[in-house]
Amino acid sequence: MTIDARFKITRQNFTLDVNLTIPGKGISAIYGDSGCGKTTLLRAIAGLEKTPDGYLQVGDMLWQDGSFFVPPEKRSLGYVFQEPSLFTHLNVRRNLEYGLKRVPKTDCKVSLEQAVDLLSISHLLDRNSSELSGGERQRVAIARALATSPKILLMDEPLSALDLKRKQEIMPYLESLHDELKIPVLYVSHAPGEVARLADHLILLKDGKLKAAGKLDDMLTRLDLPLAHGDRAAALIHATVAGHDTEFNLTYLDFPGGRFTIAHKDLPVNHAVRLRVIARDVSLTSEHQSQTSILNIFPAVIEEITPEGNAQVMVRLLIQGIPLLARITRKSASLLKLTPGKKVFAQVKSVALLS
Amino acid sequence: MLNDSDLSALFITLKLAVITTIILLIIGTPLAWWLARSRLRFKFLIEAVIALPLVLPPTVLGFYLLIALGPNGPIGGALQSLGGQPLAFTFTGLIIGSVFYSMPFVVQPLQSAFSAIGERPLEVAATLRASPLDRFFTVVVPLARPGFLTASVLGFAHTIGEFGVVLMIGGNIPGQTQVLSIAIYDHVEALEYSQAHWLSGGLLLLSFIMLMTVYALNRRFSLRNVSGIS
Numbered sequence: 091m092t093i094d095a096r097f098k099i100t101r102q103n104f105t106l107d108v109n110l111t112i113p114g115k116g117i118s119a120i121y122g123d124s125g126c127g128k129t130t131l132l133r134a135i136a137g138l139e140k141t142p143d144g145y146l147q148v149g150d151m152l153w154q155d156g157s158f159f160v161p162p163e164k165r166s167l168g169y170v171f172q173e174p175s176l177f178t179h180l181n182v183r184r185n186l187e188y189g190l191k192r193v194p195k196t197d198c199k200v201s202l203e204q205a206v207d208l209l210s211i212s213h214l215l216d217r218n219s220s221e222l223s224g225g226e227r228q229r230v231a232i233a234r235a236l237a238t239s240p241k242i243l244l245m246d247e248p249l250s251a252l253d254l255k256r257k258q259e260i261m262p263y264l265e266s267l268h269d270e271l272k273i274p275v276l277y278v279s280h281a282p283g284e285v286a287r288l289a290d291h292l293i294l295l296k297d298g299k300l301k302a303a304g305k306l307d308d309m310l311t312r313l314d315l316p317l318a319h320g321d322r323a324a325a326l327i328h329a330t331v332a333g334h335d336t337e338f339n340l341t342y343l344d345f346p347g348g349r350f351t352i353a354h355k356d357l358p359v360n361h362a363v364r365l366r367v368i369a370r371d372v373s374l375t376s377e378h379q380s381q382t383s384i385l386n387i388f389p390a391v392i393e394e395i396t397p398e399g400n401a402q403v404m405v406r407l408l409i410q411g412i413p414l415l416a417r418i419t420r421k422s423a424s425l426l427k428l429t430p431g432k433k434v435f436a437q438v439k440s441v442a443l444l445s
Numbered sequence: 446m447l448n449d450s451d452l453s454a455l456f457i458t459l460k461l462a463v464i465t466t467i468i469l470l471i472i473g474t475p476l477a478w479w480l481a482r483s484r485l486r487f488k489f490l491i492e493a494v495i496a497l498p499l500v501l502p503p504t505v506l507g508f509y510l511l512i513a514l515g516p517n518g519p520i521g522g523a524l525q526s527l528g529g530q531p532l533a534f535t536f537t538g539l540i541i542g543s544v545f546y547s548m549p550f551v552v553q554p555l556q557s558a559f560s561a562i563g564e565r566p567l568e569v570a571a572t573l574r575a576s577p578l579d580r581f582f583t584v585v586v587p588l589a590r591p592g593f594l595t596a597s598v599l600g601f602a603h604t605i606g607e608f609g610v611v612l613m614i615g616g617n618i619p620g621q622t623q624v625l626s627i628a629i630y631d632h633v634e635a636l637e638y639s640q641a642h643w644l645s646g647g648l649l650l651l652s653f654i655m656l657m658t659v660y661a662l663n664r665r666f667s668l669r670n671v672s673g674i675s
Binding site: 136137138161162163164167168169171173174175176177178179188189192193219220222227234235238 | 565566568569570571572573574575576579583584587588673674675
């Protein structure tokens, strides 16, 4: 299943003009600066933004083709708005039931209990929506959307109206959505941290146009994209917990390119994790250093080098096909005679565990 | 105390106010909804027409309605040529006059209540599978409850208090078109002050109780978020 979308929407001094295919599973992040058309695209997919000219097919459901337009209430989707969206005239339970009872019985795949359990909101059911905290409201809103058994879940920056503490409260639930849901999720965001933690795919918008789209780990390290530049440039690595070292209190994480050793994390063996390796924490050597405090050293092949300001370069490396970024000085690159295809050793000073 | 003709004036007044309020809610709700939502450029014309009774002397409105509804007027004449009766000096004529006269008092509170709700709760309801009509009755109506209450009470109270329009198109036929405000006027003219006191005092008390109820209830509602979502 895929989602094929083609929209041309003109608003005052802004035009969204995109033509894209989105994978039918996993979380696809729609990413870009504010004002780039992320929300407009999501609203167009939901049918909230009516355009005379557009095409949208989600799996085998045709939702728009020119003047053929399925109104939002006839599209089996869930939508989580950026700002709180609970009805104040209904309590939490009746908010949850509002969508559920409008879905034909034969289409009901998610029960109220499942949605309530997934977001851990059973203790809130009899409360008034105005009594809830911002984080609780968003959890109820997500559960309410899921209770309609949608074929696709659309989320418009569901965390952006929340403070850091609330964000961290909701994040685990979003991650569990990722693991439990069989449906595709479109997640609009302009926060790189959220995207790195949640997304599988990335759709990059710029000024109303599609800049690039693809698998997240690939997109983050593509030197032709802005994501792979600047202080926050980082590679994403999918790994699994291989074991723990009790003597030195360490945890081993395996990925296709080798094994990371990090300070102990209380995670079960075989647990899947995401690692973020920031480009400025990676240094390169032409020979394998043995007298060093750095534990994580991997043989790598240089794929591409681009200038990063006047004094530095950004290097894209492959560790057995897994991309990694290293930001080093232009002088070091010259001393080491770095060129594409050259074999080097990547020393990773620190890694961040995202989940 | 009250004589028979006072009682029938009271009954006619209440009947007029109830029927007028019901008619105004039925036509005022879609009208107010349209005014609150429409982005049409000429909307202001219709808003101005609806607001006219707020500033116009009631006798002016009554005068034009009398002409329109009378046997030689466009509406009365048309009715007569169809074999009906002209509407001037009838209870039906009173209702038509009152509907025009009290329209702004019903439409404006509804319009501002609908505007306050905004687009978002409706979009939320749409993504939760509610059709437009469903959205109106399950989201807009409950959220606009204070607006409906204010509109009903103001429409009702304002109809009870009208004088000029009623006098012009209803005349002053006891038992048919004589309403309280005119009965009071007649009593004062005849120097029957004690009866005028009874009717006036009763009207004053009734109006005060109704408005007090509205403001008390709306105060309770207004503690809730006006936009309808949280």
